[in-house]
Each structure stands twice: as C-alpha cells, then as structure tokens.
Amino acid sequence: MESLKEKIIALKKEKNAVILAHYYQEEAIQEVADYVGDSLGLSQEAAKADADIIVFAGVHFMAETAKILNPNKIVLLPDIKAGCSLAESCPPDLFKKLLDEHPDHVVITYVNCSAEIKAMSDIVCTSSNAVKIVNSVPPDRKIIFAPDKNLGKYIIQQTGRDMILWDGACIVHEAFSYDKLIKLYNENPGAKIIAHPESETHILETAVYVGSTAGMIDFVKTNPAELFIVATEAGILYKMQQEVPNKILIPAPSKEDNTCACSECAFMKMNTLQKLYDCLVNGYPEINIPEEIRIKALIPINRMLQNS
Ligand code: 13P
Ligand code: SF4
Numbered sequence: 001m002e003s004l005k006e007k008i009i010a011l012k013k014e015k016n017a018v019i020l021a022h023y024y025q026e027e028a029i030q031e032v033a034d035y036v037g038d039s040l041g042l043s044q045e046a047a048k049a050d051a052d053i054i055v056f057a058g059v060h061f062m063a064e065t066a067k068i069l070n071p072n073k074i075v076l077l078p079d080i081k082a083g084c085s086l087a088e089s090c091p092p093d094l095f096k097k098l099l100d101e102h103p104d105h106v107v108i109t110y111v112n113c114s115a116e117i118k119a120m121s122d123i124v125c126t127s128s129n130a131v132k133i134v135n136s137v138p139p140d141r142k143i144i145f146a147p148d149k150n151l152g153k154y155i156i157q158q159t160g161r162d163m164i165l166w167d168g169a170c171i172v173h174e175a176f177s178y179d180k181l182i183k184l185y186n187e188n189p190g191a192k193i194i195a196h197p198e199s200e201t202h203i204l205e206t207a208v209y210v211g212s213t214a215g216m217i218d219f220v221k222t223n224p225a226e227l228f229i230v231a232t233e234a235g236i237l238y239k240m241q242q243e244v245p246n247k248i249l250i251p252a253p254s255k256e257d258n259t260c261a262c263s264e265c266a267f268m269k270m271n272t273l274q275k276l277y278d279c280l281v282n283g284y285p286e287i288n289i290p291e292e293i294r295i296k297a298l299i300p301i302n303r304m305l306q307n308s
Contacts, residue, residue: 235269
C-alpha cells in the first residue's frame with residue numbers, strides 16, 4: 001500500500017504543486033518538501049516558484065507572503081489556523097495609529113506580520129537581513145520597527161540606531177530559561193550557545209552566534225566546535241543534525257517543565273502530513289488577499305528582496 005508520503009509526492013507531480021517548508025515543520029513534512037528554509041529563503045523560493053500550486057508548510061504570514069508574490073498561483077496552507085504570536089501582536093488599527101503619530105518615520109517591519117501591516121510598511125526584513133536593511137536607511141531618518149521588540153533591541157545594539165519598537169514578541173523564543181541555560185552550559189564545557197534574535201536580550205548575550213534559522217545551520221556547519229546549545233524552535237534540530245551528523249546539538253531549555261524540555265511552536269506544529277495531503281486533494285485551505293492590500297504589501301517585500 002502507498003504511504004502518505006508517496007501519495008503526497010505523486011499528487012504534487014500530478015497537480016504541478018511545489019511544497020515549501022520552514023525548518024520548524026515536523027520531520028515528515030520536511031522530508032516531502034521541495035525546499036526547506038528560513039523566512040528569507042522561503043520568500044525567495046516563492047518569488048521564483050514555477051508551479052500552479054504552492055503548498056506552504058509554515059505559518060499564515062509566510063503563506064501570505066507567497067501569495068503576495070504570486071497572485072496568479074494557488075497558495076495553500078495545510079492548517080489555516082497556523083498563526084504566529086508575533087504577527088497577532090500587531091493589529092492593523094493600532095499600528096496605523098502609531099504611524100499617524102509619527103508620519104516622518106521610515107517603517108520597517110519584520111516579515112512576521114500580516115499582509116495589512118506589510119501594506120503600511122516602507123520595507124520588510126527577515127532575521128537574516130534585518131541589520132542590513134536598517135543600515136540601508138539614511139542615518140538622518142527616524143525608524144519605526146515592528147512587531148518584534150527582541151529583534152528590534154538586537155538591531156539597535158548592532159547598528160546604534162534609535163528606533164521606536166512595537167511591543168510584540170514570539171511566545172516560543174521568550175520561553176527560554178536563562179538559569180537553566182547557564183546550568184546546561186556549565187554542565188557541558190566547551191559548548192557554543194547559538195540563538196535566534198527573537199530571543200530575549202539576556203539569552204542573546206550568552207550566545208557566540210545570533211542569526212536566522214539558516215544562519216544558525218551554517219554556523220554549526222562551519223564552526224569547528226563539536227557541541228552546540230541551540231536556542232530556537234526545536235524543529236530546526238532535524239535539518240541541523242543531518243548537516244552535522246557527528247556533532248552534538250542540545251536544545252536550549254525552556255522555562256516550562258515540558259516533556260522534551262525544549263521549545264516548540266504550537267502554530268508551526270498545527271500542520272501535519274495528513275493535513276498537507278488533504279489540502280493537496282481538496283485545494284483548500286487557500287490563502288486569498290484583497291488586491292488593494294496585496295499591491296501595497298508587494299512594494300516593501302520587493303524592496304527587501306532587491307536588498308538581499
Ligand atoms: P527565520 O527567518 O529565521 O526562519 O525565523 C522565522 C521565525 O518565525 C522564527 O520564529
Ligand atoms: Fe511566530 Fe514564534 Fe512560531 Fe516563529 S516560532 S512562527 S515567531 S510564534
């Protein structure tokens with residue numbers, strides 16, 4: 001009997017579909033994907049996708065970005081409820097109020113936000129290019145950065161720019177326990193701590209490398225160390241371990257006493273192999289964006305892609 005994976009592979013061929021998956025997706029989904037990457041890589045892949053259907057195995061804002069870039073393609077999200085605490089922290093009406101109060105500011109938004117928020121932005125960034133994008137703004141211009149305050153604080157520290165920060169955060173990256181991390185580090189002499197910039201400042205200060213999910217994978221590949229403590233969503237460990245089969249990777253501990261002692265994004269994990277199969281069969285849940293918003297949101301996304 002054909003396995004679910006085999007059925008998905010056959011179906012995506014038959015329907016001329018491409019599967020794009022984020023590193024935080026469950027292993028089985030990563031295995032059937034045509035491309036696995038970070039937010040920037042996924043946006044770039046979506047921009048050049050040559051398929052009728054894009055199945056986006058990630059969260060809602062990522063699938064929206066793919067749709068903004070591909071208005072004539074069908075974009076499917078296996079679970080339409082796969083949201084993001086950061087994106088949800090920034091409602092369009094409140095964001096507009098902030099922009100109205102600061103009309104002279106350049107508006108830079110982290111890609112983890114809704115299409116409506118992107119439509120109000122001057123330029124979008126991801127964790128891969130945030131520092132570069134902020135540095136590209138002339139020094140005499142004031143900046144609003146939204147929605148992630150932790151990434152925002154990190155950029156301020158890296159660039160010396162004074163930015164107004166939106167008060168949003170990622171529930172997963174704010175769940176790391178500093179005390180448990182230091183204890184783990186002391187128990188593992190020689191370990192290198194690496195962290196995603198959505199983590200809180202005191203976690204980032206312990207890290208020898210701070211970067212996007214793709215950047216973190218590159219770091220463990222190129223750094224000679226054998227032992228790493230990884231402060232980001234635990235799904236990354238699957239691809240990372242494949243890249244460095246002989247190195248030891250330990251997930252950074254979360255504040256909660258959960259069974260795996262690591263942090264998982266419940267939104268990302270809403271997508272399952274079964275739901276991926278079902279969405280290919282049924283042609284929904286489909287992402288649709290009002291054209292007026294899509295056109296406005298495309299401008300800051302394209303500015304980012306041209307800058308990356
Ligand atoms: P990356 O851009 O590093 O893939 O991060 C995406 C994300 O949602 C992190 O929580
Ligand atoms: Fe959003 Fe955090 Fe999940 Fe990334 S890990 S999708 S930022 S909630």
